[in-house]
Amino acid sequence: MSGTLTGAGLRVLHLGKFYPPASGGIESHVQTLARAQAAQGARVEVLCANHSRDSGNTSHEFHGKSPTLEEWDGLVRVVRLGRRASVARMDVLPELPGTLRRMLAQGVDVVHLHAPNPTMLLALDMMPRLPAVFVTHHSDVIRQKVAGALFRPLELLLYTRALRIFSDSEAYIEGSSLLKLFRSKVRALPLGIDVEPYLRPSAEVLAAEARWRQDFAGTPLWLMVGRLVYYKGLFTALEALAKAPGRLVVVGVGPLEAEGRARAKALGVESRVTWAGYLPPASLMGAYRAATALWFPSNARSEAYGLSQAEAMASGLPVLNTAIPHSGVAWVSRHEETGLTVPVGDADALARAARRLVEEPGLAERLGRGARERAEAELRHDVMATRSLKLYAEALGRPVPEMTEAPSEVPALTGTGRA
Template sequence: MRVLHIGKFYPPYAGGIERFSADLCAALAARDVGVAMLAHASPGSRAARSFREDGVDVHLAACHGQLLYAPVSPSFPLLLSRLIDEFAPDLLHLHMPNTSAFWALLSPAARRLPWLVHWHADVPLDVRRHAVRAMYSLYRPFEQALLRRADRIIATSAPYRDTSIALAPWSSKTHVVPLGIGESPPANSSAEKMEIVAKDTSAQSIAWPGTGLRLLAVGRLSYYKGYDVLLRALALTPEANLLLIGSGECEAGLQALARELGIEQRVCFAGHVDDAQLALAYAQAQVFCLPSIERTEAFGVVLLEAMRARLPVIATTIAGSGMGYVVADGASGLLVPPGDAAALAAAIRRLGDDAALRMSFGEAGQARWRSRFTLDRCADRVLDLYCALLPENRRPAAARPTRSPTQARSGERGG
């Protein structure tokens, strides 16, 4: 079995979809699947690149920039045609949203193959950028043509599937396969999750901004992440301090807000950090928070990272988002209304005042990750869908037997 994945970007480009897609490709390669990935180089990279990583043949098309989040890459359709000819895939796995995936609609060679569309997120129509909403009228016909042509569609959670206007006409072929992450890096796997004081990490590069409750947030500094709400909640909880990892277009505004609120001494804007520093931050934190305010937050892979690290989590109850699907409210974390700084502050205080509750939530969260959201579980379910699309002689020798249609409906589509 040979599968060509078509993505938007690829690590080290920062992003949850990018990291997951790379990890999934590596996990499938470990299951005797021949895997290639076609994506774009980072915006502004005008040279194409090809390399092999973790058993995956990676091909990155030159990218001159982005227009309303869409990569500008004139060479992408030519590279797609070349890879279909040279790699000879048995099927295409298209990660959406990604305007460049639309080129498959115009490729006779691509249209002769089975397609699996991985629906990571809708194009959000409630975003603040009016141009995005205006351009969707042009985007939607291609989006629907792609979904119509797909043999199978993966949604990452049942709530997202059930509230997606784009997926509504295609529910009969849409299967729920939650995202998953692997084990912690070996270098950090022996570290026990415990209450670690900041002075014990003086030799490390992660610097907590105070000695109170250590609150961690990780993600791109974009408006829909709700970090302005988190800062306002922090102003109401003087017993807490915040380490905010990530960069983005809202960074300067958030720093200005921290100064305005008088909490700049309790907030550390760490920017981008490497994997070792990120693992250290998860190990030392006491509470994790993802305060997103819009359905643009489709799943929240960072919630899985926090749960894996036995951290209690606080997230928001956005209708149709997968966050409420990932977090078991009152068992592995707390869910609060989006945009409500007072409710968020109350959740922070509740966890800050109760070490036993933090430990209970952390243990339950890690157990929930292991039972539902591991990378192995996700890769096995994706491989099941591949096998259902291909004749037996094209399946990898290591593939598990394909489940019956009844089992597939109850397992894959049931969430």
């Protein structure tokens, strides 16, 4: 973006757990931030685990062996380390120490860790010397109490070394005992998405929207998007559906799917639930455009933000979310402005909010307009990238130069390049 602050010449290494096509909010965020920083002139690399033997596989539920791959994602160099095994949710990556040392030796200004990420954090802890370290603390360890307690000393060691720690939202900071220990160097860096494909949909997206509308004509269409894990509030959604009209399309996979199907049957809503699994991007974008609202009934601070809210909002779709204490969820989509916010775990309140969208004339349209406007103004990927580069510069004590022209594309090195 000509005329905006950029990271020209800044060398940034992101450490993620996985990277798309692996699905997941943090995975998507790392890709979006890396691409947007590179577009503003930074030299950006990503180091992560290879989530699968199959380069097209979207799920990171696979825990077996995988090969090492190196590729270019547009302007971003991505190194996916081969995994030997996964033990207690930690990936065993034999090549990690050596690869990390070599990448650092090539010259890095900023090491940016995305946490929780025990494997990468431990690797950084073991490095005697590091460039400036920045950490995005996406979530506390909420449910795994024992693992969290054992992991805390390792977190403390790296967070003490970090120059800055980013939180997805201001709201999350005061509810995190870890972040409050380092409050003087914590800054909010709200997540963003590339809103352009949502604001100006492709012909493929419009065709997908038409199919969704045709398949579910005459009934409200509710979406849930995300991994089927405990904090997503799947069971609350199913209970709410029993008290609201319409059909619920559940987009995502995860360990609670079988229990969710059983619960839907017990509640008598089995025929009104579509288990869509993973959807390709165009199909998901079409669903956002065809739906009545996104249901986002998450129930714990493990849900710190909720990028699918931003995707829905950019599509002009109202969001029904929950008021999780000390989480950024209700900051992303605001009550009565871009959607409706209900108490955590309250299926009756979620059902009432859904009925309001159907019964109150003009409400869904007003909230949808507000959602699109907020996404375009505050939740853009380029806004996020500029903020991140300014925060780097402030901490490093250096100015961020301006870019005079767009950087040229980098050719594929090895593996499969993806635009």
